[in-house]
Amino acid sequence: MDSSSSSIEQIQGEAPQQRLYRVVVDTYVLHSSPVLSAYAKKFPERIPAPDTGKPALPLLLRYFCFRAWRDLVDVNPNPSANANPSVADFFRRSDADKNGTLDVSDVVGALRLGLGEDMATPILAQQMLNILDGNNDGQVNLPELTSGLSVGV
Known part of the structure; x- marks a missing residue:
């Protein structure tokens, strides 16, 4: 220098x-x-x-969605075969209606609590769900969340 x-x-x-x-x-x-x-x-x-x-926009969107999930869940970088305790705890706390799945309103609530009001948008929540929704039902269950976060970007 x-x-x-x-x-x-x-x-x-x-x-x-x-x-x-x-x-x-x-x-x-x-x-x-x-x-x-x-x-x-x-x-x-x-x-x-x-x-x-791939085009840059989908790559960046995927990266930031996974980053948001990890920031919310506080994922252990070395997950075991079982559900990471922090993932399961996050899931239980975020599943507001206790139906066993996270939907847009659940993720918006988690974003609001974890990352602040500015990040808590239905659009971001939907994109975050889309990247982990293995069965395309518009929601994410605990196995999908655990599996998706272990794979990552």
């Missing part, structure tokens, strides 16, 4: 300008940004084909 300018001069012996970074950029942004578009034209071999992989 240059103390006079507070700029980084080297990272592990390399100048930052010489390093090649990997970033997620949606195809639309790649073509609409003059800087990224120019980079793609200059280095086409570094840009994956448009039909490669």
Whole structure:
């Protein structure tokens, strides 16, 4: 680090300008940004084909939904074959109507308590349910929650 300018001069012996970074950029942004578009034209071999992989938005949505679940549940990073106690405790606390499933209103309530009013939206709750809903009934039961959180992103 240059103390006079507070700029980084080297990272592990390399100048930052010489390093090649990997970033997620949606195809639309790649073509609409003059800087990224120019980079793609200059280095086409570094840009994956448009039909490669998944679009950035669904990847980011999935990541943030799993992050919200983990923040709510306080998941143990080394779950056993049985339901992680924190997952089961979270499920019992969040299942407001005690019907054995979490629905949108249950998840909104959990978001409100765990992450604050600003995060407690039905849209986020529905997306969070969608990524773990194994039987597509619009709700998540304890086995789906436990299994989904052990798989993760």
